[in-house]
Amino acid sequence: MLESIQFLNKEFFWLLLLLPIAIVWYVLKHSKQTAELKISSIKGFKSSSSFWSNFRHLLFALRLIALALLITALARPRTVDVSTKTKTTSGIDIVMAIDVSASMLAKDLRPNRLDALKEVAADFIDGRPNDRIGLVEYAGEAYTKTPITSDKSIVKRSLRDINYNSIIEGGTAIGMGLATSVNRLKDSRAKSKVIILLTDGVNNSGFIDPKIASELAVEYGIKVYTIGLGTNGMALSPIGFNPNGSFRYGRMQVEIDEALLKEIALETGGKYFRATNNDKLAQIYEEINKLEKTEVEETKYYNYDEKYRPLVLLAGLLLLIELVLRNTIFRSFV
Template sequence: MAPWYSIQWFRPSQWTQFHIANPLALTLIPAILLLFAVRYYIHRRSQQRLNITLEPMQSSLGQSSRARLYHRILNGLRYALPISVFLGVALILVSLSRPQIIREQREEQSDGIDIMLAMDVSESMTESDLPPTRLATARRLAQTFVDGRKSDRIGLVIFAGEAFSLCPLTTDYTLVKQYLGDLNAQMIRTSGTAIGDALARCINRMRDGTESAADTTLQRSVAGSGQRSKIIILLSDGDNTAGNLDPITAARLANAFNIRLYTVAVGRVVRSEVNALTVDEGVLKTIATIGKGSFFRATDSRRLRAVFNQIDRLERAPVRIRVYEDIQDYYRIYLYWGVCFLLFALLLKNTIFGNVLED
């Protein structure tokens, strides 16, 4: 920080950084000018003057340019006294306005929620009614959804004829996005759609009390704030045709553990020469109702993006914001300047530039 006598304290760039605590004090500065004007007009006739003659100096120096310069300087110095008084009083008013620099630090705290993504990677997800494919569109928009989360733990389960837990609940969003980017229809060779088994895998992950090392800090911060909200987002394009657990039973189990279910039917009815591929909404609607969540239909990439945005708005943990302010006052600097100008005015009062006939 510059010393108090530095000129930088009067630069406009410095003043733009200040917050004025008492702006009323600054409004009094024009009043000081008004008082000077009133005093001048009241006393201009009755004011006693002590004339200073410069004829001896002019006779010795002649009418040279240097002599005229000295004359102008001495003539202008008679204004030094009132200007010094004005500047001194004005700077004292500036110090009374308390210029400050406030450094604000915001700290956001959120308990977050637990989210399990259940992604269908069966052969039917390679259909191109959502170009380039249903699976490619779903995983890309799921990555965008992960990008928008804060303080949430996200896990990933994939399923076709079988269900596998690909990623546990974690706050390492880069890892989750990497797993999503690697999804393809060849990861599970067993044909079919095991929705019930996928839900069971998600429920087991949410019931698992062990946390990864990356989540221990978050876990400690949440320990005393109550139970975290839990949701499952299931994306599929077909009816339950495989697996060992009925989806209805799995949905009731999720409801028993206070886990909310969101189901998304990906794609639209597509008929090919070999067979008719349909998107069965019945079971997805049923388990969403049992799980106290919502069912969504995504017939194109725009609608699927809107579905993720809607879920993102619905499932937001409350955020607590703490604002810390570091306030530094700089009134002393202008107080010192004001005192210096007043002392300078007092000094001028005792010289030829002050009117000794008046107090």
Template sequence: MILPTSATFKRIRKGKPVFWRRELVSILRLAALILIIIAAARPQIGHGEEKTITEGIDIVLCLDVSGSMLAEDFDPNRMEAAKEVVKDFVHEMDGNRLGLVAFAGKSFTQCPLTTDYHIIEQLINELDTQTIPVNGTAIGDAIGNAINKFIDEKAKSKLIILLTDGENNTGIDPDIISKVAYDKGIRIYAIGVGTPGGAPVPYIDPLGRKRYYRQGSQVMKTHLDEESLKKIAALTRGEYFRATDNTSLRQIYQEIAQLEKHQIETREFTTYNELYTYFLIPGFCLFMLEMFLFTGRFRRLI
């Protein structure tokens, strides 16, 4: 800042105006105003919501976690075989949003639609027959739960992949809820799991020994209701697949992975770094300086 000299004060005493002081006060006022206006606009580094368009479809995975999934006609059992294949399927779904619903006698949302495949895989790993400790197979409930995941979504292609080894014996009628899915533009790919002759279902007794459920002297077997699953798929213009071993189950998911893709919109959020203080503080200081010069002894010299 340039300070007045003694010669300048002499000119003032002689009545000669010093115009640069008025200009200095005006410049300070203008600079302070500009800085405060910029601060009020809240300048920021970073991006709020970014929208990107990617190729893909919205898929909700519905997995049966009832006790019959422990049947050992798959290696090591239906549950573990299904989990491994579904995790591989998730890895192939880059660009798609996936959701996860588990069901037994009730259904429960494990994860809404997301592109976070790591969390989907983690949740699949945690699934077992105790995830939903309610006996039964509520296929209709699972479909209804999956439909709710699409309520606010605008993807052109919506898909439910239903994997089960049993027949519906509780909850909503699958035929009725499948018609609702069709009305909402949702296709269902139903996968029936199990060998044609059925398989016994093991359990662990209080002594830690493997036993099999029996009815009298006969070992009970779980059987697949293929006709119901075929009808579910047909009602939604989807497809039905039968998996009789690990290999065929893997092939089914690979086939589904090749489905035609459509555009979906994904959102990414980042936090803002506020910069307004870098403008507000200097602006305030300039404003105070301008007030001092305008109202103080310096003002009387102008």
């Protein structure tokens, strides 16, 4: 309760320093006002202590407490209730086009390229609460994994389900992946439309030229960020199958068509990135997250409840009690 109270005029608390000064003044004044009688013996007097005489200090205590309450009231104690209303003024529709070819199982990223991407992409999705996001998978062909939706739980569940499978035709059809993503966004009414296209290879499959797909993106006002995934040099990649059906790995040269990815990004107003390790991949998604900001209008409402009135009333009551006692019970002593 006390933690929620704030004081508007805290400088008035300096007046509390007057209280110890008042106490010292009262003690000194009281000692000087005490009458003295010098006699040779007090055997003839009955020794007794007067309760009312000692209790008269209550008047000063009441006045002191009242003063402390008035100083606290001057500091304007109050509680504040803050309510926030958030309105998204311009949302962004985002499609993440993910290469799921066999080469995405290469182990130059931990534990492999595809799993590293899924982990980073999940964090990216969590950081876009006001946007709609969709997923497109592509290898030798492309299809929509999840249409653009504001339900992040659906998107993240679909992202977790992305794995290499032999059902999709082998190869890397960058043009198909980009065109499918454009198709998902072309009817969007969002003020900003973005595709994040990730691949670890070169365009060697599909029937749509990547340049044609990028021209479609430009026509529909879609910005494309491209990411080349893979270390420089050689990487431990799948090169065949073992008798038990598992992949056989070997060292292979990493080949990424960076010229094509740079051209797509430049033509559509996006940016090209190269991710050679897990940390770099995470940094890339953080940078894209900063580049594509959603405008959010936040309105805060403050409801103040002033607490000084009860303090003033209590101080007034104490002063009234002191006045009544001073002029009745303690009239002969003060």
